[in-house]
Amino acid sequence: MRSNADELELVRKSLGGDAEAFAAIVEKYQQRVYNVAFRMTGDREDSLDLTQESFVRVFRALKSFKGDSSLGTWIHRIVNNVVIDELRKRQRRPKIGFSTDALLSTDEGEHVHVLELSGKREDTPEEQLLRMERIAEIEQALGMVTSEHRIVLIMRDIEGLAYEEMAQILALNIGTVKSRLSRARIALREKLIVAEQGKTTERLKVQRGG
Numbered sequence: 001m002r003s004n005a006d007e008l009e010l011v012r013k014s015l016g017g018d019a020e021a022f023a024a025i026v027e028k029y030q031q032r033v034y035n036v037a038f039r040m041t042g043d044r045e046d047s048l049d050l051t052q053e054s055f056v057r058v059f060r061a062l063k064s065f066k067g068d069s070s071l072g073t074w075i076h077r078i079v080n081n082v083v084i085d086e087l088r089k090r091q092r093r094p095k096i097g098f099s100t101d102a103l104l105s106t107d108e109g110e111h112v113h114v115l116e117l118s119g120k121r122e123d124t125p126e127e128q129l130l131r132m133e134r135i136a137e138i139e140q141a142l143g144m145v146t147s148e149h150r151i152v153l154i155m156r157d158i159e160g161l162a163y164e165e166m167a168q169i170l171a172l173n174i175g176t177v178k179s180r181l182s183r184a185r186i187a188l189r190e191k192l193i194v195a196e197q198g199k200t201t202e203r204l205k206v207q208r209g210g
Helices: 004-015 019-041 044-064 071-090 125-142 147-158 163-170 174-207
Strands: 103-105 111-113
Touching: 004 019, 004 044, 004 071, 019 044, 019 071, 019 147, 044 071, 071 147, 071 163, 125 147, 125 174, 147 163, 147 174, 163 174
Parallel strands: none
Antiparallel strands: 103 111
């Protein structure tokens, strides 16, 4: 892992026209950028395009990077803006893509990474099916909340970012980040409750013969 000094040197060389230095920046962060784009859009082709556009913006804005935050945090902020701009331009709700994790509430109100698409070796077929159904429910619910709420949920509850880094990426104070995350979790929970009520209603209809 490169230190901040190493990253600043890569930035300096990139600004001086060193293509290999910028290629090293792209190589280090391209997967992270792609993951952010995919989790927000749920579309692999769109995510590749947005990844490319993000690094174009990174290159154009590189002279503004002063090292006040890590290079990764600064790049994360740029890709967030790129994705949000694209979603607003399309004016459509995206699907949500997940690689390995879903969400589960703890007693303290936090969410932890506990559901894996691959499941566990000891899982029965029924348990694996329930796992997949739960992930699908969360994906659908995330697609129904606002992009503002979706961003903080993905950052905190899927990517596991610290509040401090979230604040830097979103250019907000930590108190605002926590407040927005709290509202986002409430909104997500409401969508999940509505979905569960709909499933219960459908089950009752089936039991009563329609």
